[in-house]
Amino acid sequence: xxxxxxxxxxxxxxxxxxxxxxxxxxxxxxxxxxxxxxxxxxxxxxxxxxxxxxxxxxxxxxxxxxxxxxxxx
Numbered sequence: 001x002x003x004x005x006x007x008x009x010x011x012x013x014x015x016x017x018x019x020x021x022x023x024x025x026x027x028x029x030x031x032x033x034x035x036x037x038x039x040x041x042x043x044x045x046x047x048x049x050x051x052x053x054x055x056x057x058x059x060x061x062x063x064x065x066x067x068x069x070x071x072x073x
Contacts, residue, residue, distance in 0.1 A: 016050060023049065027064070035060060 001009075005061065012064060017023060028038035035057045038048040 013050070013052060020049070027062075030060075032057075 022056040023039040
């Protein structure tokens with residue numbers, strides 16, 4: 001992809017996400033040929049609302065595990 005194509009795809013993703021109040025993301029697939037980051041609006045659902053595919057990744061730096069404790073108010 002060239003820079004203009006990447007910018008257009010990012011604009012589409014941002015346009016969709018701006019309409020969502022919340023989105024939980026996770027790595028749906030990760031191997032040497034693809035990284036797919038998928039998001040869902042509700043963690044109780046098994047269906048993803050969006051998939052972002054990074055084909056032929058060269059380098060990845062990310063937290064693979066994250067936890068937050070929710071405290072009662």
